[in-house]
Amino acid sequence: MTVALLFSLFIILFLLNVPIAISLAMSTIAVIMATSDFNLMMLPQRMFAGLNSAPLMAIPGYILAGVLMSRGGVSKYLINSLRAWIGHLPGGLSVVTILSCMIFAAISGSSPATAAAIGAIMLPAMTKGGYPKRYTMGLIAASGTLGILIPPSIPLIVFGVTADVSIGKLFMAGILPGLFLGGVLLASAIFYAKKNGYGVGEKHSWSERWQATLKAIPGAFLPVLILGSIYAGVATPTEAAVVAVFYTLIISIFVYKELHFRDIRPILQETINTSSMIFLIIAAALMFALYLTNNQVPNKVAQWISDSNLNVLMFFAVTQLMFFVMGTFLESVSIILITLPILLPIIKHLGIDPIHFAIVMTVNMELAMITPPVGLNLFVVSSMAKERLEEVVRGVAPFIVLMIAVLIVFVIWPDISLYLPRHLMQ
Numbered sequence: 001m002t003v004a005l006l007f008s009l010f011i012i013l014f015l016l017n018v019p020i021a022i023s024l025a026m027s028t029i030a031v032i033m034a035t036s037d038f039n040l041m042m043l044p045q046r047m048f049a050g051l052n053s054a055p056l057m058a059i060p061g062y063i064l065a066g067v068l069m070s071r072g073g074v075s076k077y078l079i080n081s082l083r084a085w086i087g088h089l090p091g092g093l094s095v096v097t098i099l100s101c102m103i104f105a106a107i108s109g110s111s112p113a114t115a116a117a118i119g120a121i122m123l124p125a126m127t128k129g130g131y132p133k134r135y136t137m138g139l140i141a142a143s144g145t146l147g148i149l150i151p152p153s154i155p156l157i158v159f160g161v162t163a164d165v166s167i168g169k170l171f172m173a174g175i176l177p178g179l180f181l182g183g184v185l186l187a188s189a190i191f192y193a194k195k196n197g198y199g200v201g202e203k204h205s206w207s208e209r210w211q212a213t214l215k216a217i218p219g220a221f222l223p224v225l226i227l228g229s230i231y232a233g234v235a236t237p238t239e240a241a242v243v244a245v246f247y248t249l250i251i252s253i254f255v256y257k258e259l260h261f262r263d264i265r266p267i268l269q270e271t272i273n274t275s276s277m278i279f280l281i282i283a284a285a286l287m288f289a290l291y292l293t294n295n296q297v298p299n300k301v302a303q304w305i306s307d308s309n310l311n312v313l314m315f316f317a318v319t320q321l322m323f324f325v326m327g328t329f330l331e332s333v334s335i336i337l338i339t340l341p342i343l344l345p346i347i348k349h350l351g352i353d354p355i356h357f358a359i360v361m362t363v364n365m366e367l368a369m370i371t372p373p374v375g376l377n378l379f380v381v382s383s384m385a386k387e388r389l390e391e392v393v394r395g396v397a398p399f400i401v402l403m404i405a406v407l408i409v410f411v412i413w414p415d416i417s418l419y420l421p422r423h424l425m426q
Contacts (some may be wrong), residue, residue: 001297002031002404003292005034005035006027006028006031006119006288006291006292007015007027008028009026009030009031010023010024010027010288013026013027013296014330018333019198020091020281020330020334021277021280021283021284022284023284024281024284024285024287024288024334024338025242025283025284025287025288027288027380028043028284028287028288028290028291029043029073029287031291032239032291042139043099043125043287043290043294045222045283045285046286046287046290047283047286047287047346048060048283048417051279051282051283051286053155053156053161054236054238055160055161055167055236055237055238055242056157056161056186056279056282057166057238057276057277057279058152058157058237058238058240058241059109059154059157059158060241060272060275061238061241061242061244061245061272062108062109062110062152062154062241063108063109063110063113063154063245063274063275064245064267064271065107065108065222065241065244065245065248066104066107066108066109066113066114066117066181067113067270067271068111068245068248068249068252068259068267069104069107069108069117069219069222069248069252070113070116070117070120071252071258071259071263071266071267072248072249072252072253072256072258072259072263073219073252073258073259074218074219074222074248074251074252074301075100075104075117075118075219075358076121076218076258077100077212077215077216077219077256078100078103078104078216078219079096079100079121079122080215080216081209081212081213081215081216081220082095082096082099082100082134082205082211083096083125083204083212084208084209084212084213084397085204085209085212085213087202087356088202088203090190090193090194090197091189091190091192091193091194093122093125093129093131094126094131094136094139094190094192094193095186095190096122096187097122097126097139097140097143097189098139098143098182098185098186099186100118100122100188101114101115101140101143101144101146101147101180101182102143102146102150102178102179103220104117104118104147104224105146105147105148105149105178106150106151106152106222106226106227107152107222107223107226107244107248108147108221109147109148109151109153109154109157110147110148110149110274111144111145111146111147111226111366111369111376111377112147112369112376112377112380113147113245113274114143114144114145114146114147115140115141115143115144115145115147115377115380115381116144116380116384118143118144119140119144119380119381119385120138120142120384122140123136123140123381123384123385124268124379125173126139127228130197131193133385133387133391133395134391134392134393134394134395135192135387135395136385137381137382137387137391137392137396138392138394138395138396138397138398138399139185139189139395139397139399140381140394141212141369141375141377141378141381141395141396141399142185142377142396142399142400143182143185143371144152144369144377144380144381145366145367145369145370145377145403146181146182146366147357148332148362148365148366148369149174149177149178149181149362149363149366150174150175150178150179150182151170151171151172151174151178151227151230152171152174152226152227152237152240153170153171153174153362155332155333155336155362155365156170156171156174156230156276156358156362157170157217157237158282158333158336159327159336159340159358159361159362160334161339161355162337162341162359163342165261165355165358167236167237168230168231168236168237169421170355170358170359171227171230171237171353172231172420172421173358173359173417173418173420173421174359174417175205175227175357175420176416176417176419176420177359177363177410177416177417178307180406180409180416181363181366181403181406184402184406185399185402188399188402193303195248202415217304218251218255218256219251219256222244222247225240225243225244225247226240226241226243226244227240229243231424233270264270275419278333279335281331281333281337281421282333282337283365284339285334285337287336287384288337288338289337289338289341289343291312292341292342303381311348311350312350312351313411315346315350315352316360316411319339319343319361320360320364323335323361323364323365323368324364324367324368324371326338326339326368327364327365327367327368327369327371328368328371328372328375330364330368331368331376332368332369335368336361336365340404343357353414353418355418355421356376356414356417359410359417360407360410360411360417363403363406363407364407366403367400367403367404367407369398370399370400370403371400372389372393378392378396380391
């Protein structure tokens with residue numbers, strides 16, 4: 001009864017447009033005060049204890065690296081290089097957009113940041129290249145979701161901390177699924193462009209191509225530096241985030257010379273705003289999860305699943321449908337922190353590899369980024385394109401269907417997620 005009250009209060013507050021973190025905290029405190037003698041002084045201690053985690057410090061690091069990459073010229077020169085080589089081919093501009101998102105995803109760990117950085121350059125370029133604006137907006141929003149699947153990934157960091165799973169293994173598990181989804185998007189974009197004759201851009205000379213490539217090499221080395229240092233055992237994901245920040249600073253200031261003293265304030269503001277939002281959600285969700293755990297909700301749900309004789313595929317079907325519905329009104333970090341403590345005992349009971357479940361869940365969180373009414377990428381693209389949200393939703397609808405099909409593939413074939421962690425990180 002008290003758990004139903006907790007969720008009811010949370011939903012009511014959310015529907016009243018109270019921020020998610022505040023909704024989580026207020027509903028938890030209200031129920032604790034009304035139904036138990038739990039010492040409220042323990043809540044701040046638990047919140048700070050939950051945030052006092054070295055892996056979580058990677059989050060502001062990757063966010064800062066992504067902002068620096070966007071404002072320091074790194075993303076611009078990467079896109080220019082790709083356009084020089086393939087921008088003149090049928091579908092070349094859409095391919096450039098997807099590949100750019102894949103590269104940026106390997107640095108920022110954030111879907112909205114990826115959509116914003118790449119969309120700012122490619123939205124006008126694709127529109128000028130003859131693509132319908134609705135399709136262009138949908139492609140950028142969908143490709144931007146790769147930011148949380150291709151490592152480093154903020155949701156995977158949160159999953160690893162919550163489930164006590166190696167973040168390095170989670171990052172490695174995201175590589176093949178990220179490339180697979182990127183490949184599916186590329187194939188669909190090329191097919192669409194050839195079918196409709198879209199996207200033939202300006203052809204560059206060989207000298208222009210090589211000049212653009214040389215200019216892009218320092219920035220293109222950044223994903224190699226981040227992932228290589230992690231998988232070689234030289235740095236932890238948190239240390240790799242710090243390395244990424246300093247490397248991006250150096251090339252933005254001394255190589256590209258596009259980062260100036262006046263840029264520091266807006267860069268730090270954007271990083272702090274995004275990081276603060278995520279950490280406030282984490283702290284509030286820890287309170288929410290603490291109440292559920294004290295009332296043995298995870299154990300009761302696990303027992304119910306056990307008594308219901310759900311098999312693995314049925315469990316995946318139920319949870320993925322639940323995530324998809326939650327994704328229409330909640331942010332990915334919130335969904336992970338609310339549901340994972342409940343689901344972990346069931347995952348163990350059914351013998352599901354938590355790394356496989358993390359990747360499938362992350363793909364569903366990608367869908368949350370492009371499903372209305374709270375899909376963050378939809379708002380980013382709508383703002384850049386100066387179009388109504390409804391137009392972006394219409395443009396992204398075919399990609400939602402495509403990504404659901406990919407999600408089903410990942411559920412059925414777990415080896416896509418598990419092959420690299422099993423063979424390269426023993």
